[in-house]
Amino acid sequence: MKKRVLSIxxxxxxxxxxxxxxxxxxxxxxxxxxxxxxxxxxMYHSWSTDxxxxxxxxxxxxxxxxxxxGEIEVKVTVNPDxxxxxxxxxxxxxxxxxxxxxxxxxxxxxxxxxxxxKLMDFSDYMDDEWKARFGEGDLETLTVNGEIxxxxxxxxxxxxxxNKDLFSKAGISEFPATWDxxxxxxxxxxxxxxxxxxxYTADDAWxxxxxxxxxxxxxxxxxxxxxxGDIDTDEMKDAAxxxxxxxxxxxxxxxxxxxxxxxxxFVSEKTAMVIDGPWLIGSLEPIKDKVGIAQMPSFQDGKVxxxxxxxxxxxxxxxxxxxxxxxxxxxVKFMKFITSEDSVKQLTLEGAVFLSPKLDMxxxxxxxxxxLLGEYLQLNSKVEQSTVNIQRNLTTAANSKLPSLLESxxxxxxxxxxxxxxxxxxxx
Amino acid sequence: xxxRKTTPxxxxxxxxxxxVLILMLVPFLWLVLSSFRPNADLFNAPFExxxxxxxxxxxxVMKSHPMVLYFLNSVVIAALATVLSICAATxxxxxxxxxxxxxxxLTVLLFMCLFIPTNAFMVPYYVxxxxxxxxxxVLGIALVYAGVNLPxxxxxxxxxxxxxxLELLESAKIDGADSGQAFRKIVLPISKPGIVTACVFLVINxxxxxxxxxxxxxxxxxRTIQVAIRSFLTTFEANYAxxxxxxxxxxxxxxxxxxxxxxxxxxxxxxxxxxx
Amino acid sequence: xxxxxxxxxxxxxVVLIVxxxxxxxxxxxYLSFFEWNGLGEKIFIGIDNFKYIVSDPVFRTALKNTxxxxxxxxxxxxxxxxxxxxxxxxxxxxxxxxxxxYFIPNVISTTAVAFLWYxxxxxxxxxLNNMLKAVGLGRLTHAWLNDPGTALVCNIxxxxxxxxxxxxxxxxxxxxIPKELYEAxxxxxxxxxxxxxxxxxxxxxxxxxxxxxxxxxxxxxTFEYPFLMTGGGPANSTMNLSLYIYKEMVGANxxxxxxxxxxxxxxxGMVIMVFVNILQKERKSHYEK
Numbered sequence: 001m002k003k004r005v006l007s008i009x010x011x012x013x014x015x016x017x018x019x020x021x022x023x024x025x026x027x028x029x030x031x032x033x034x035x036x037x038x039x040x041x042x043m044y045h046s047w048s049t050d051x052x053x054x055x056x057x058x059x060x061x062x063x064x065x066x067x068x069x070g071e072i073e074v075k076v077t078v079n080p081d082x083x084x085x086x087x088x089x090x091x092x093x094x095x096x097x098x099x100x101x102x103x104x105x106x107x108x109x110x111x112x113x114x115x116x117x118k119l120m121d122f123s124d125y126m127d128d129e130w131k132a133r134f135g136e137g138d139l140e141t142l143t144v145n146g147e148i149x150x151x152x153x154x155x156x157x158x159x160x161x162x163n164k165d166l167f168s169k170a171g172i173s174e175f176p177a178t179w180d181x182x183x184x185x186x187x188x189x190x191x192x193x194x195x196x197x198x199x200y201t202a203d204d205a206w207x208x209x210x211x212x213x214x215x216x217x218x219x220x221x222x223x224x225x226x227x228x229g230d231i232d233t234d235e236m237k238d239a240a241x242x243x244x245x246x247x248x249x250x251x252x253x254x255x256x257x258x259x260x261x262x263x264x265x266f267v268s269e270k271t272a273m274v275i276d277g278p279w280l281i282g283s284l285e286p287i288k289d290k291v292g293i294a295q296m297p298s299f300q301d302g303k304v305x306x307x308x309x310x311x312x313x314x315x316x317x318x319x320x321x322x323x324x325x326x327x328x329x330x331x332v333k334f335m336k337f338i339t340s341e342d343s344v345k346q347l348t349l350e351g352a353v354f355l356s357p358k359l360d361m362x363x364x365x366x367x368x369x370x371x372l373l374g375e376y377l378q379l380n381s382k383v384e385q386s387t388v389n390i391q392r393n394l395t396t397a398a399n400s401k402l403p404s405l406l407e408s409x410x411x412x413x414x415x416x417x418x419x420x421x422x423x424x425x426x427x428x
Numbered sequence: 429x430x431x432r433k434t435t436p437x438x439x440x441x442x443x444x445x446x447x448v449l450i451l452m453l454v455p456f457l458w459l460v461l462s463s464f465r466p467n468a469d470l471f472n473a474p475f476e477x478x479x480x481x482x483x484x485x486x487x488x489v490m491k492s493h494p495m496v497l498y499f500l501n502s503v504v505i506a507a508l509a510t511v512l513s514i515c516a517a518t519x520x521x522x523x524x525x526x527x528x529x530x531x532x533x534l535t536v537l538l539f540m541c542l543f544i545p546t547n548a549f550m551v552p553y554y555v556x557x558x559x560x561x562x563x564x565x566v567l568g569i570a571l572v573y574a575g576v577n578l579p580x581x582x583x584x585x586x587x588x589x590x591x592x593x594l595e596l597l598e599s600a601k602i603d604g605a606d607s608g609q610a611f612r613k614i615v616l617p618i619s620k621p622g623i624v625t626a627c628v629f630l631v632i633n634x635x636x637x638x639x640x641x642x643x644x645x646x647x648x649x650x651r652t653i654q655v656a657i658r659s660f661l662t663t664f665e666a667n668y669a670x671x672x673x674x675x676x677x678x679x680x681x682x683x684x685x686x687x688x689x690x691x692x693x694x695x696x697x698x699x700x701x702x703x704x
Numbered sequence: 705x706x707x708x709x710x711x712x713x714x715x716x717x718v719v720l721i722v723x724x725x726x727x728x729x730x731x732x733x734y735l736s737f738f739e740w741n742g743l744g745e746k747i748f749i750g751i752d753n754f755k756y757i758v759s760d761p762v763f764r765t766a767l768k769n770t771x772x773x774x775x776x777x778x779x780x781x782x783x784x785x786x787x788x789x790x791x792x793x794x795x796x797x798x799x800x801x802x803x804x805x806y807f808i809p810n811v812i813s814t815t816a817v818a819f820l821w822y823x824x825x826x827x828x829x830x831x832l833n834n835m836l837k838a839v840g841l842g843r844l845t846h847a848w849l850n851d852p853g854t855a856l857v858c859n860i861x862x863x864x865x866x867x868x869x870x871x872x873x874x875x876x877x878x879x880x881i882p883k884e885l886y887e888a889x890x891x892x893x894x895x896x897x898x899x900x901x902x903x904x905x906x907x908x909x910x911x912x913x914x915x916x917x918x919x920x921x922x923x924x925x926t927f928e929y930p931f932l933m934t935g936g937g938p939a940n941s942t943m944n945l946s947l948y949i950y951k952e953m954v955g956a957n958x959x960x961x962x963x964x965x966x967x968x969x970x971x972x973g974m975v976i977m978v979f980v981n982i983l984q985k986e987r988k989s990h991y992e993k
Contacts, residue, residue, distance in 0.1 A: 550966070
């Protein structure tokens with residue numbers, strides 16, 4: 001009896017294994033067709049459908065699939081863990097399993113994706129009309145070796161969200177305009193039992209890097225940062241010193257925390273400030289009346305314009321190279337759709353995404369936007385100078401060491417000078 | 429036992445036993461309790477007994493994630509890896525009962541493999557599995573597990589077969605049994621406890637593995653429960669209560685199976701070593 | 705049995721060994737001499753990868769921490785498992801229940817356990833800090849995993865504590881020891897602790913070796929605890945070899961450096977093998993006396 005059970009189990013396992021094996025994806029080189037004969041485009045992105053922007057994107061994809069029924073079908077795989085997602089995309093390119101459509105963080109110092117020869121070149125399809133859709137210079141930045149392998153998409157400013165309630169509890173009536181005032185206000189907040197900053201150091205340590213980049217821009221000026229070049233400068237060292245000072249005013253779990261933990265600290269009103277992109281707005285629903293968006297402080301010494309902003313990396317769309325012209329056309333059709341005026345408007349207003357493809361600011365719906373998104377759009381429309389978060393221009397190796405270096409800086413294990421020196425050394 | 433008196437030493441012994449028990453299991457009880465509470469309570473009144481038990485967290489988790497699918501993937505991978513590895517190990521152990529030229533070299537090789545930390549092979553496995561087109565499939569992950577665990581299964585099973593007197597095989601041969609029959613009729617039954625032990629190890633190992641399951645996975649279709657757990661904190665945006673519920677869901681089946689098969693698992697292993 | 709048939713029986717195992725040990729090992733050695741980002745060309749750079757890891761303080765921390773893990777297994781985890789086994793071997797009331805209970809954490813995945821302990825150590829919602837507050841030791845609360853001074857120990861604690869499997873292996877060995885030995889010792893006037901030390905300890909040596917083998921192999925491979933609880937931080941204080949290999953590969957895209965570190969890990973495995981071999985030989989010569 002036992003034997004029979006065992007043999008049945010074994011057979012079952014074998015059968016499952018065989019079917020699992022047969023269920024393998026078809027070779028990537030061949031265009032997949034759905035049962036109805038439509039071209040299937042495998043799309044890989046990181047916007048969880050639980051989030052506002054994910055839901056907005058999903059709605060657009062569904063609409064696209066409906067419009068092109070029987071011809072094109074976009075199939076989506078989502079990996080909401082963005083740092084992990086980015087790593088996965090790279091490994092997929094390396095193993096010739098590049099998704100048909102995916103997005104990624106552009107980094108001028110890491111062109112491994114563009115130079116892999118596995119991405120589709122959109123040059124032939126980039127007509128003037130389509131070109132005119134994108135923000136100034138964005139397309140140029142993404143043109144590598146004369147090839148347009150990426151379509152500009154998301155390009156969001158990381159701005160200062162602050163909890164007005166907590167600020168007034170600490171007796172602060174106005175958001176600080178200079179970094180020195182910021183230090184003073186941090187002390188006041190702390191005295192009132194409120195932790196000033198939400199920061200984190202795990203994964204990509206993005207919050208902390210946002211603060212660092214704002215400080216660097218304040219010391220060095222946006223123009224100098226945008227020139228790029230060696231990061232081993234006095235201004236960087238000053239910025240690191242100031243960062244070490246300000247990071248004293250963060251939660252005790254900041255070291256080792258990841259994005260969600262730090263973000264949750266702000267949403268649960270444990271901290272008074274956070275530097276994040278527009279996608280945060282959706283998560284702020286429970287405390288939305290208490291939160292405001294403020295212009296980042298500076299030293300008011302003329303190094304930066306009054307309205308300056310640090311943006312996250314461009315996050316463009318890219319596609320896998322294919323020999324099939326039909327498939328290429330399908331991909332282009334989707335790209336044009338997703339960067340169209342209607343799509344951009346929908347994504348911005350419903351998904352709180354800020355995109356590189358132009359949004360008509362005079363549009364009545366856009367003008368009528370209120371709340372945090374309205375505040376965000378307004379702040380963005382006033383921006384005079386912008387620079388990209390420093391980490392988005394570091395080499396992959398330097399980026400992978402950045403979190404632990406930041407931790408060492410925050411713990412006082414390295415001096416600000418050593419921090420910059422070591423980061424520069426890794427960046428070579 | 430004659431000395432069943434309540435001596436201070438005996439009391440100490442019991443106290444120690446219970447202390448260990450509490451240390452080991454209280455974290456799990458805390459996890460289960462917390463999973464029934466709303467997130468805000470966890471922060472504000474972490475130590476109060478929950479006023480009412482609510483399944484909200486569980487419902488939210490099951491709604492937003494294909495937990496059943498992850499679970500099935502894990503089961504299929506563990507089953508496949510176990511069957512493959514145990515079959516290969518059993519056959520090899522049986523072959524080792526006979527003399528052949530490369531026997532010594534192969535034994536040493538398998539023994540050495542036991543000590544090779546396979547985590548060093550992240551890149552090779554990754555490249556290999558991709559090359560044979562099994563990236564992001566349960567079969568790819570199962571294959572890696574079968575390979576990685578082979579030396580261990582082999583050592584355990586061989587340990588058993590070594591206790592079988594060779595004369596037994598000789599006499600079977602005289603009785604006219606071919607090697608296949610001898611294997612089925614004599615060797616397999618005797619070494620069954622060893623095979624069971626190896627199976628238990630393998631199932632536990634494959635069930636628990638995270639590194640390769642994570643490395644070789646891309647989509648839901650091959651995501652194991654462990655890989656899913658890893659992303660809970662990120663996907664639930666630090667809603668710890670959801671994460672707790674998700675963890676309980678992931679743990680529960682293992683506990684149930686363990687509770688049902690306690691005798692088989694622990695008894696099997698205990699009986700196993702008696703022979704070895 | 706025919707030679708050919710015997711060899712046929714070996715085929716599946718040999719295929720698996722070649723595919724998952726020999727070939728990867730060769731590939732590993734080969735790659736460790738190249739610079740490769742996983743996407744582009746492989747560039748031969750001689751032993752530069754090894755030079756890099758030797759001078760990399762993070763790698764040295766990883767190596768040091770891995771060795772600490774191994775020592776924790778040898779000197780805390782295994783003795784703890786043995787202690788539990790010796791206690792249960794006296795068959796106190798409820799020993800079977802305890803045996804089942806102690807083993808529970810071992811059937812739960814390391815991933816879940818690591819994640820659970822991440823929460824136990826959590827500053828705000830964590831069980832540890834809240835317990836301390838509840839018993840009036842509020843000043844001892846601590847950001848356990850966020851402090852480089854405590855993070856590594858916190859990483860190792862759950863592994864050390866959950867000694868159920870180690871215990872079972874000892875118990876099985878203990879159950880093979882004939883009762884007469886114990887009774888003879890008692891008749892000789894030995895106290896129970898003396899019996900444990902003098903009678904049982906020498907006889908469980910095979911189980912000790914098995915446990916050393918299993919646990920050292922586990923510690924050398926361990927990835928989940930540092931990966932999930934601290935990500936190797938803060939400031940690399942919990943980095944170990946597994947995580948270093950992973951981060952260099954997946955995070956920094958330096959496959960060559962990753963593989964050079966992998967080779968060091970393999971060599972460490974070989975050192976452990978020699979160590980276990982010596983123990984085993986010693987045991988055999990002991991028997992022959």
